[in-house]
Amino acid sequence: xxxxxxxxxxxxxxxxxxxxxxxxxxxxxxxxxxxxxxxxxxxxxxxxxxxxxxxxxxxxxxxxxxxxxxxxxxxxxxxxxxxxxxxxxxxxxxxxxxxxxxxxxxxxxxxxxxxxxxxxxxxxxxxxxxxxxxxxxxxxxxxxxxxxxxxxxxxxxxxxxxxxxxxxxxxxxxxxxxxxxxxxxxxxxxxxxxxxxxxxxxxxxxxxxxxxxxxxxxxxxxxxxxxxxxxxxxxxxxxxxxxxxxxxxx
Numbered sequence: 001x002x003x004x005x006x007x008x009x010x011x012x013x014x015x016x017x018x019x020x021x022x023x024x025x026x027x028x029x030x031x032x033x034x035x036x037x038x039x040x041x042x043x044x045x046x047x048x049x050x051x052x053x054x055x056x057x058x059x060x061x062x063x064x065x066x067x068x069x070x071x072x073x074x075x076x077x078x079x080x081x082x083x084x085x086x087x088x089x090x091x092x093x094x095x096x097x098x099x100x101x102x103x104x105x106x107x108x109x110x111x112x113x114x115x116x117x118x119x120x121x122x123x124x125x126x127x128x129x130x131x132x133x134x135x136x137x138x139x140x141x142x143x144x145x146x147x148x149x150x151x152x153x154x155x156x157x158x159x160x161x162x163x164x165x166x167x168x169x170x171x172x173x174x175x176x177x178x179x180x181x182x183x184x185x186x187x188x189x190x191x192x193x194x195x196x197x198x199x200x201x202x203x204x205x206x207x208x209x210x211x212x213x214x215x216x217x218x219x220x221x222x223x224x225x226x227x228x229x230x231x232x233x234x235x236x237x238x239x240x241x242x243x244x245x246x247x248x249x250x
Contacts, residue, residue, distance in 0.1 A: 005067050005206060012198040016190075035160050035188035039195065042156035047148050051141075058138065059145030066206040072217050077108075078241045081224035084112070085234040093118060093229075107131065107218060111225045121229040128222045136215050143207040150200035157192015161185040220244050 020030060048056055080099075087095050096116050103109045110131070114124050164185025220241055227237045 002067055002069055002206075008202070009199070016194060016198075029183060030187060030190070032184055032187040032191075035164075035184050035191050038160035038163065038184075038188055039153060039157050039191040042159065043149050043153045043192075043195070046152040046156070047145055050148055051145055055138075055141050056145055058142035062139065062142055062207060063146065063203065065210045066203050069210045070214065072213050074217060074220065074245055077217060077220055078224075078238060081221070081228070081241060082234050082238045084115075084224075085228050085232070085237050088228050089231075089234070107135075108221060111221055115225050115229055119229070121226045124229060125222055125226050128218070128225070132215060132218050132222075135218070136211065139211045139214075140208065143204050143211060145204075146200050146207065147204035150196040150204060153196040153200060154192045157189045160188025160192065164188060216244060 017027060017030065021027060051059070084096055084099055087099060093116055096112060100109065100112055100116065103112055107128075111124070111128050114127060119127070162185075164182065167184065168182055224237060224241055227240065
């Protein structure tokens with residue numbers, strides 16, 4: 001669980017609601033179902049129009065990564081690769097078949113299987129890098145679903161504000177309806193700008209960061225497998241892979 005994401009969302013919400021309370025405003029005035037429907041519904045429709053269904057669906061699925069990202073254990077991967085290197089040096093590449101059974105990740109298993117099958121280092125790298133390119137392209141496109149929502153939401157909020165003012169103008173002779181129309185107008189703007197800058201755009205940024213870390217993990221795997229295929233010394237492999245780690249992780 002990414003606690004920082006939860007804390008950030010909580011802090012942003014408390015700041016907005018708390019500011020309203022400190023100014024002496026009523027918290028209930030921030031709750032406008034009509035404004036919510038206009039902003040969220042309009043934004044959702046615009047995003048669905050922009051993206052293919054596969055990209056949109058993937059964007060919805062990976063949204064949870066902002067709060068519960070996949071486990072990326074760089075040190076554990078380095079240890080596994082070094083262990084594979086020792087096994088290959090002692091018993092040859094075919095000896096790695098015993099390691100294949102205990103490998104969980106699909107991408108990792110594919111790379112190890114290519115190594116066992118005797119793929120040339122250049123071929124192994126080319127195949128796995130193509131997989132990385134496909135993964136990165138599809139998932140970054142999915143992250144842009146939320147980036148697009150962050151772009152549309154403020155504009156849809158303005159549309160909601162205009163609709164609220166139209167409602168006000170239509171009921172100038174009925175003062176009892178003026179308050180609700182003005183409330184929808186201003187709250188729709190708050191919903192649009194707030195959802196974009198406090199949720200959609202930060203969510204897109206967090207997803208891109210998670211995707212970048214996943215790509216780095218896969219690049220580490222490729223370098224390790226290619227080094228094993230080239231017969232490099234395990235200590236040299238370990239030192240090379242540690243270059244991927246930040247100073248605090250070494």
